[in-house]
Amino acid sequence: MVTLAKVAEAAGVGESTVSRVLRNHGSFSRKTKDRVMEAVERLGYVPNRIAGTLASAGSRLVAMVIPSLTNIVFADVLRGASGILEENQHQAVFSVTEYEPEKEEALVAAMLAWRPTAVMLAGFEHSNGTVKMLRASGCRVVELLDLDGAAQDLAVGFSNRAAGSVAADFLLKRGYRKIGYVGHDLDRDTRAAKRFAGFRETLGAAGFPLVDSEIHAGASSVEGGRLALERLLTRMPGLDAVYFSNDDMALGGYFHCLARGIQVPERLALFGHNGLDIGRVTPQPLSTIRTPRVATGRVAAELVVTDAPSQVVDLGFELIEGATA
Known part of the structure; x- marks a missing residue:
């Protein structure tokens, strides 16, 4: 060698x-x-970049512990962070938890053994063991894509509860009253669960509670959204709108409607979350909430490289009216 x-x-x-x-x-x-x-x-x-980082007096290693690589949301966050980190001679390494708290705890322990300057994680919900390790590590902690909770150090993102509430308010103002929900594993994806909670609360406060919901067993996917919507409409054919946990699921619902000749939005309105590019270029652009994914990664990295004081950065989100609701 x-x-x-x-x-x-x-x-x-x-x-x-x-x-x-x-x-x-x-x-x-x-x-x-x-x-x-x-x-x-x-x-x-x-x-050997990593060896060089570990040998330096002050580590420039930044550990990124993300839930998934199949979800483009986290790929966008990585893209936003990596450019800033590289420009400032920091080395990013990442690992994937598959939304499992126990796996996140094990991966955080492995990452901390490398003495990183910072650890970035999704959301505020972590195991007690993970929280204890992070607090004892002395490194910076950045929690991403959520503001509904108490930050340990730095937090960058938006309120998922508010995003769900805005989606419900949009559908109500468009005149929809028989509204259902299609989602994925809410026990593991706590940010999706918060959006669903905000959505239901707003519907209930307006006097039009959620009619029914269908939760896909497993991770979010286009196929999962298609199958879940089919099951929901079999039970509740009179629904006039459906809110989806994210755009992947919503696109699956859209494809189901195309296959079955269900007119969108005349017969059934569809609303997603995340504002993915593919939803913008479908025959009918998806009605959704666009989230600041790349900006979240970029701002988080900037806070790390500048050693910013503990703070919460609200980047907000954007309502995309689209053509499906």
Whole structure:
């Protein structure tokens, strides 16, 4: 294996000089940089970024513990964060919990063993073990995509309860009264559960309680939304609107309507959550709430690299009227 020491020997400089050149940080001459880079190319040296981070006096490792990679929401958050972290010479690593609190606890323990400068997680709901480890770690903690709860340190996102309430208010103002709900596992996806709670509360306060709901057993998906809507309409064919836990599920519902000849929104209105690009380019753009996913990752990373004081950042959300409700 080609090591940093071998590159330094080939370039005729010290290891610390090679490290400065590769990190593009600190003082070195153009001539020295050319000699180091020539040696790197000739020897085929690949820097061990993580080892370099762990060896530094102050770790620049940022651990991102996310629920899913199949949901584009979290990919967008990663995209927003990674650019800022890279610009500021921080190294991002991530792991996936599949919405399981026990798995999140195990992954947080593994990440903290690397002594990161910060840990980013989705939401406020974590196991007691996870919370204790984070509090004892001394690193920054950033909770993402939710503001309905108490932040441990930094929080960036929006109120899911408010998003659900706004969706209900929109449907009521459009004249819909027989409203149902299609969702996925609310015990594991606590942010979806908060949206559902805000939605139901607003309907009930207006005197038009939710008629019925269908919860898909498993993670959210287009297929899950299609099957769940079919089951819901079999029980309640008189519904005039359905609120979905997210756009994936709503698109599945939309495809079911297309296949069965159910006119949208004349016969049945559909409303989603997240504002995914695919929902914007369907034959009838999806009515939904657009969430600031990329901005959430970007702002969270900025707070970390600037070592900002503990705070809560509300980025809000946007109602997209679309054409399905």
